[in-house]
Amino acid sequence: MPVLAITHAHLFDGDQFFKDKTVLIENGKVSAIGDASIIPPDAEIYDAGGNILAPGFIDVQVNGGGGVLLNHSPTVDGLRAIMAGHRQFGTTAMLPTLITDTREKMLAAIAAVKDAIAQHVPGIIGIHLEGPYLNTERKGVHDASIIRPMEDDAIEVLTSLPNGRIVVTMAPEKAKAGTIAKLTENNVLVCAGHTAGTYDDVQKAIGEGLRGFTHLFNAMSPLNHREPGVAGAAIADDNTWCGLIADGFHVHPAAMQIAVRAKKTGKIMLVTDAMPTVGAKNKSFVLGGEEIIATNGRCALADGTxxxxxxxxxxxxxxxxxxxxxxxxxxxxxxxxxxxxxLKLGNRKGRIKPGFDADLVLFDSAEFSVKNTWISGQ
Known part of the structure; x- marks a missing residue:
C-alpha cells in the first residue's frame, strides 16, 4: 500500500498543538511527522485543510449505536453496525458493552467480540461486561431479576477473551474477598459500578487491584462529608480511572467541574454509555420490555429514569x-x-507519534464536526 500523507493539519499529537503539519502513515502506523518536505514522491495525499487532526477517540462504554443494541445482537454484524454508528463521530476504538444479561448472552457477546477482533473488524478492541454482578439497590435500568451473585465458574467466563481487553463492572461489596485480585491477575480490568458500597468497601477493592469506576456519580453511593461513599472514594484515589458521561443529564456541569478539578489529572476519561439511537434515525428502542426514547439527547424510560x-x-x-x-x-x-x-494501550494508542497506531480523527474545532477518521490508516 502507498504511504498516506495527511497535509496541512492543525495537529494535536496528544500533548500539544502544532500548525500546518504533515503526518505520514505506513502499514497502519504513524511513520513520520514534519513539514511537506517529508512527503515521498509516490505518496497518496490527503489535505486536512487546516482542520484539527487528533488521536481517534476511545470509548470504553458503548451499549449500542447505529440502531443496534449489543444485548439484542451479540454478533459480528451487530458489532460492525455499532462501530459504524459511532465512527462518524470520531470514535476509532471501542469496547462494546453488554448490560446485565443471561450467561448465554454473555458467552455469545464474548464470542462475537473474539471473532470480530480475529476478523480485524475496525475499532473493536474488547468488551465491557456491565453486570450482572451488581447491587440491586443501585441497579438503574438493569434487570433486577438477572442481577445475581458471582457463580463459581464466573472467573473462567470473565477471562475468556484471549485477543482483546475485558472490562468488568461489578459491585465490590457483593464480591467475595480475593475475587477482584483473581480477575486482575488474569488481565481483567475491574471497575466499580451499580454499587451501594461504602468508602471502606472501595478501599478494600482498590487493594485487590480495582482499576476504575463506571460512570462517575451515577448508580453509586454519593459523596457525603461523613461517609464519602463510592463517589468520594473514586475522586480521592490517585491510581484509578473514572468514566464520565458528559451529556449534561447524567451529571450536572458543576459536579463534572468539581470532579475534573479534584481528581488527579489523567484519571478521568470520557465515555458515552451510548444506546442504539446514536448514529441512527430511529430515536427509540426497547430494553427489558420497556420502551426507551431519546429526546433532545436524553435517553429515558417513560417515567423519566x-x-x-x-x-x-x-x-x-x-x-x-x-x-x-x-x-x-x-x-x-x-x-x-x-x-x-x-486500557493499558498507552504505548500504541492515544497519541499521534511515530510507531503508534494510525487511529485519527479530523474535525472542525469551530463546529466540532467530524470531517474524517482513520483506523489503522484506513
Whole structure:
C-alpha cells in the first residue's frame, strides 16, 4: 500500500498543538511527522485543510449505536453496525458493552467480540461486561431479576477473551474477598459500578487491584462529608480511572467541574454509555420490555429514569469544553489518551507519534464536526 500523507493539519499529537503539519502513515502506523518536505514522491495525499487532526477517540462504554443494541445482537454484524454508528463521530476504538444479561448472552457477546477482533473488524478492541454482578439497590435500568451473585465458574467466563481487553463492572461489596485480585491477575480490568458500597468497601477493592469506576456519580453511593461513599472514594484515589458521561443529564456541569478539578489529572476519561439511537434515525428502542426514547439527547424510560445516553464522543468533547470550561487539549486527552492508558494501550494508542497506531480523527474545532477518521490508516 502507498504511504498516506495527511497535509496541512492543525495537529494535536496528544500533548500539544502544532500548525500546518504533515503526518505520514505506513502499514497502519504513524511513520513520520514534519513539514511537506517529508512527503515521498509516490505518496497518496490527503489535505486536512487546516482542520484539527487528533488521536481517534476511545470509548470504553458503548451499549449500542447505529440502531443496534449489543444485548439484542451479540454478533459480528451487530458489532460492525455499532462501530459504524459511532465512527462518524470520531470514535476509532471501542469496547462494546453488554448490560446485565443471561450467561448465554454473555458467552455469545464474548464470542462475537473474539471473532470480530480475529476478523480485524475496525475499532473493536474488547468488551465491557456491565453486570450482572451488581447491587440491586443501585441497579438503574438493569434487570433486577438477572442481577445475581458471582457463580463459581464466573472467573473462567470473565477471562475468556484471549485477543482483546475485558472490562468488568461489578459491585465490590457483593464480591467475595480475593475475587477482584483473581480477575486482575488474569488481565481483567475491574471497575466499580451499580454499587451501594461504602468508602471502606472501595478501599478494600482498590487493594485487590480495582482499576476504575463506571460512570462517575451515577448508580453509586454519593459523596457525603461523613461517609464519602463510592463517589468520594473514586475522586480521592490517585491510581484509578473514572468514566464520565458528559451529556449534561447524567451529571450536572458543576459536579463534572468539581470532579475534573479534584481528581488527579489523567484519571478521568470520557465515555458515552451510548444506546442504539446514536448514529441512527430511529430515536427509540426497547430494553427489558420497556420502551426507551431519546429526546433532545436524553435517553429515558417513560417515567423519566435515565437509560444510557444518546451521546457521541465528539459531543462529549464539545460539552467538556463548553459546559465545564476544560481546554480543548485536555478534553481531547480525556477522549483518547486517558482511555488508552486505562486500557493499558498507552504505548500504541492515544497519541499521534511515530510507531503508534494510525487511529485519527479530523474535525472542525469551530463546529466540532467530524470531517474524517482513520483506523489503522484506513
Amino acid at each position: 435515565l437509560a444510557g445516553s444518546d451521546l457521541d464522543m465528539m459531543s462529549a468533547v464539545k460539552n467538556t469544553v463548553e459546559m465545564i470550561g476544560t481546554d480543548l487539549a485536555e478534553a481531547l486527552r480525556m477522549a483518547s489518551l486517558y482511555p488508552a492508558e486505562f
